[in-house]
Amino acid sequence: MTPLKFEALYQNEWQELEERLDVALKRKVADKTAQPLRGERIAALYRRACEHLALARARAYPAYLVDRLDRMTADAHQVIYQQRELGGAALRRLVARDFPRAVRASSGYVWLATALLAVPALVLGVLVYFRPGLILSVVDAAAAAQFEQMYSMSAESIGRTRDAGSDWTMFGFYIRNNVGIAFQCFASGLAAGLGSIFYLVYNGALFGAIAGYLTERGLGSTFYSFVVTHGAFELTAIALSGAAGLKLGHSLLAPGRRTRRQSLVHAARECVVIVYGVAAMLIVAAAVEAFWSSAAWVPSAVKFAVAGICWLVVFAYLALQGRHAG
Amino acid sequence: MARDVLDTVVAAETPEGILLELRPAGLSVRFCAFLLDWLIRLVIAYAAAIATVLTGAFGVGFWLVFYFLLEWFYPVAFELGRSGATPGKSIVGIKVVMDNGLPVTPAASFTRNLLRFADFLPFMFGAAIVSMLLRRDGKRLGDLAAATLVVHRPQRAPKVKLEGVAPVTPAVALAAEDQAAIVALAARAPTLTAERLNELAALASAVSGDAGKAGPNVTRRVLGVAQWAMGRRA
Numbered sequence: 265m266t267p268l269k270f271e272a273l274y275q276n277e278w279q280e281l282e283e284r285l286d287v288a289l290k291r292k293v294a295d296k297t298a299q300p301l302r303g304e305r306i307a308a309l310y311r312r313a314c315e316h317l318a319l320a321r322a323r324a325y326p327a328y329l330v331d332r333l334d335r336m337t338a339d340a341h342q343v344i345y346q347q348r349e350l351g352g353a354a355l356r357r358l359v360a361r362d363f364p365r366a367v368r369a370s371s372g373y374v375w376l377a378t379a380l381l382a383v384p385a386l387v388l389g390v391l392v393y394f395r396p397g398l399i400l401s402v403v404d405a406a407a408a409a410q411f412e413q414m415y416s417m418s419a420e421s422i423g424r425t426r427d428a429g430s431d432w433t434m435f436g437f438y439i440r441n442n443v444g445i446a447f448q449c450f451a452s453g454l455a456a457g458l459g460s461i462f463y464l465v466y467n468g469a470l471f472g473a474i475a476g477y478l479t480e481r482g483l484g485s486t487f488y489s490f491v492v493t494h495g496a497f498e499l500t501a502i503a504l505s506g507a508a509g510l511k512l513g514h515s516l517l518a519p520g521r522r523t524r525r526q527s528l529v530h531a532a533r534e535c536v537v538i539v540y541g542v543a544a545m546l547i548v549a550a551a552v553e554a555f556w557s558s559a560a561w562v563p564s565a566v567k568f569a570v571a572g573i574c575w576l577v578v579f580a581y582l583a584l585q586g587r588h589a590g
Numbered sequence: 591m592a593r594d595v596l597d598t599v600v601a602a603e604t605p606e607g608i609l610l611e612l613r614p615a616g617l618s619v620r621f622c623a624f625l626l627d628w629l630i631r632l633v634i635a636y637a638a639a640i641a642t643v644l645t646g647a648f649g650v651g652f653w654l655v656f657y658f659l660l661e662w663f664y665p666v667a668f669e670l671g672r673s674g675a676t677p678g679k680s681i682v683g684i685k686v687v688m689d690n691g692l693p694v695t696p697a698a699s700f701t702r703n704l705l706r707f708a709d710f711l712p713f714m715f716g717a718a719i720v721s722m723l724l725r726r727d728g729k730r731l732g733d734l735a736a737a738t739l740v741v742h743r744p745q746r747a748p749k750v751k752l753e754g755v756a757p758v759t760p761a762v763a764l765a766a767e768d769q770a771a772i773v774a775l776a777a778r779a780p781t782l783t784a785e786r787l788n789e790l791a792a793l794a795s796a797v798s799g800d801a802g803k804a805g806p807n808v809t810r811r812v813l814g815v816a817q818w819a820m821g822r823r824a
Contacts, residue, residue: 266821267773290672314606324770326820327777331747334611338691338744341604346693436654440661447662451707454731459708512735525734532735536701 267325274316278336281309285339310340361586363541366534367504368582370511377506380464381499385472392476402473411474415483415490422490422558431554438550442498446505446542450535453509456517460509467502489564490557496574497549500582505542508535545578598726600739602691610691613742614728615684617719620740626678631664662703669699679740689737698736705732750777750820757822758814761799769819772797776816 265273284306317333319325367374392398399408415422445463452459478487515531516524556562556570598616601609638656642649668676674693675685686694686702694702709718709730718730727739750773764772772794779787784806791812792804798811 267819268821270821311606314604314608317608324766326750326770326773327747328749331744335744335746337604337606337608338610341608341610341691342693345604345690347695430648430651432648432651433654434651436651436658440654440658443658444661447704448707451705452711454705454708454735455711459711528735529737532701532705533697536697536704539700539704 265323267329270316270320270323270325271329274312277309277312278316278332281306281313281336281340284309285336285343288343289339306340307344310337310344313337313340358537358540359544362537364582364585366537367507367541369534370507370538373507373511373514374504377460377464377503377510380461380506381468381503384465384468385475388469388472389476389479392473393480396477396480399473399477402470408477411478412481412483415478415487422486422560431558434558435550435554438553439547442502442550443543443546446502446546447539449502450505450509450512450539450542453506453512454516455513457510457513460506460513463509464503464506485564489567492571493567493574494549494553494557496571496578497545497552500578501542501545501549504538504545508538508542511535598728600727600741602689604691612687612691612739613744614726615740615742616728617722619682619684619742620679620722620728623676623678623682623684626681627665627676628678630677631660635660665703665706666696666699669694669703670696683743684740685743686738686740689739694738698738702732702736702738705735708732748777748781750816751780752776752813752817752820752822755810755813755817757817758798758811759818760797760815762797764797764815764819768797772812772816773819776813779813 284302288306313333313336317330317337320330320333388398388402392402403411445467449460449463452463475487475491478484512528512531512535515527519527522530552574557567598614600612600614602612603609635657638660639653642653642656645652665676668679669686673680673685674687679685686699688694688698706718709715709721709732711717715730718732721730721734722728729739733739775790775794782790788804788806788809791809794812795801795803795808797815798808800808800811
């Protein structure tokens with residue numbers, strides 16, 4: 265069969281498929297007179313077009329013909345096989361099931377990340393508490409003085425320097441800063457986990473040193489009442505992002521029975537679910553930190569009570585949610 | 591994959607047994623796209639800063655959130671759009687797809703753009719540059735983990751225009767590939783100068799029985815063979 269005869273014979277089918285694809289891919293606004301989008305018709309025409317493409321290639325038909333069939337089948341392939349993950353249902357599934365399950369599936373990494381965050385914090389905390397001078401080996405003198413001022417009894421808003429902006433400004437700052445750090449903590453795990461280890465240990469050590477220093481200065485009550493509520497979300501989220509990074513790095517170092525690349529792709533698919541959850545938790549943490557933790561008018565007792573509930577809710581959610589859901 | 595071939599085309603097979611040809615974009619074109627996106631983001635960030643700082647503390651908070659979104663989610667938002675490309679990529683004619691040729695999924699786009707930070711290490715996108723130069727499919731680390739591919743948008747092949755050319759029966763037996771080569775020359779004819787077309791047609795002059803000759807007449811006869819191969823008969 266000559267190219268021209270081939271084209272003349274199947275022209276109508278191709279044109280119908282192309283028109284239906286244009287509508288399905290929203291390249292063209294469907295006019296009211298057009299036939300409704302019928303999936304089974306597209307699928308049938310697609311299979312025909314696949315046959316025609318195979319024939320056209322085998323018979324070395326001219327490039328424009330092969331090209332047209334190529335584009336047609338590629339478009340149909342997209343319409344038929346594309347995965348839609350966005351939308352309310354996917355979001356609900358993520359919160360109700362996928363995120364806590366992904367965390368539990370990586371529990372080994374979560375415990376390791378928690379240890380990498382908590383052990384340096386405890387060590388530095390105890391060291392600085394007994395030898396306050398050591399704070400200067402972590403931060404400089406000006407920063408140490410600033411921390412003292414931020415958590416002093418007379419501060420209007422706890423946890424801020426006097427010239428810091430309003431609650432809204434701080435909310436923006438916490439989001440940009442904390443979510444950014446969590447993302448970096450996860451991504452740098454690709455370097456054999458080293459980046460995640462660095463971020464976890466560094467942040468843990470910094471937090472521990474400041475806590476030890478302020479406790480020694482007698483500012484413990486304001487400091488702990490400030491950090492304890494949003495810490496439920498923030499510290500957990502940082503540990504989780506580190507855990508995801510460690511998992512990513514481990515998948516490269518020890519791919520098991522997969523190739524390194526397959527192993528990485530597989531791990532990344534599981535880790536990204538954790539990172540979704542981490543981002544959501546940090547947004548909650550930023551809101552709590554900006555509008556609740558800093559409020560000096562709330563008595564410490566109330567803050568500790570609310571914080572207790574928050575920690576309980578976070579742990580219960582991660583440990584129990586979605587165990588039986590279908 | 592044969593190591594001695596320069597062509598970097600990646601074939602993705604569909605369940606129907608059709609091979610989709612994907613042409614990975616290389617370092618230079620992706621660098622141009624990156625530069626354009628960087629400039630666009632800079633302009634947006636400045637414009638937003640001027641607009642929001644005027645509105646006081648709430649505006650500053652809003653700007654910080656906006657800047658954070660711009661920093662991490664600018665590529666994600668555009669890659670999930672219909673074109674599958676950020677404005678910079680669109681301009682230079684490349685887009686992001688999955689390894690199997692499908693549109694990039696939200697999870698994959700998020701992954702590859704999060705891991706941009708790992709690609710940045712140790713400095714100035716060192717990891718990304720090394721990875722893209724070493725790999726035939728030009729993937730950076732984020733693409734590897736997300737199973738995505740940055741490809742050139744396919745370009746339409748020119749339609750064969752041979753109106754008014756009289757078909758010529760070939761003087762020798764032509765295999766399918768030979769016919770395809772002659773038709774491909776005919777398709778390119780409108781984009782070539784007359785002299786160059788004559789030169790190329792002279793190389794194929796054996797098909798019309800004019801071996802060793804050249805000139806406009808020979809060219810017309812070679813194009814006539816293309817007309818014949820397309821299926822028109824005298």
